[in-house]
Amino acid sequence: MSRTTDDILIVAQRAMEIGLRCLPAYSNPFSPRKFTQPQLFALLVIRQALGWTYRQTAARVREWAELRETLQLNAVPEQSTLCCAHRRLLSEATSLGSLMRALSGPAPAA
Numbered sequence: 001m002s003r004t005t006d007d008i009l010i011v012a013q014r015a016m017e018i019g020l021r022c023l024p025a026y027s028n029p030f031s032p033r034k035f036t037q038p039q040l041f042a043l044l045v046i047r048q049a050l051g052w053t054y055r056q057t058a059a060r061v062r063e064w065a066e067l068r069e070t071l072q073l074n075a076v077p078e079q080s081t082l083c084c085a086h087r088r089l090l091s092e093a094t095s096l097g098s099l100m101r102a103l104s105g106p107a108p109a110a
Contacts, residue, residue, distance in 0.1 A: 015045035041085075043071065046061075055079045058079045
């Protein structure tokens with residue numbers, strides 16, 4: 001399935017909105033605070049939507065200024081950060097699966 005850049009940016013924005021509503025900003029009080037959980041969640045959604053590996057995600061986000069701007073990223077997480085975030089989000093009570101279901105639901109009213 002082909003996806004346009006605009007489609008992916010819309011998905012990223014929607015995933016970020018859902019992450020902000022459903023996730024705490026950081027996983028614990030001692031987090032390095034380089035990336036928020038909503039930012040990492042949105043990157044994981046993009047990774048899944050495009051079928052990228054963690055390594056491809058990190059590399060392509062580094063090259064994609066519009067996506068970094070949409071997600072308010074000042075830096076790009078390494079592949080290991082994305083992998084750890086994926087495991088952590090899946091193990092929490094609010095699983096990545098339930099957040100993905102929320103992502104596919106109706107858009108919030110503006």
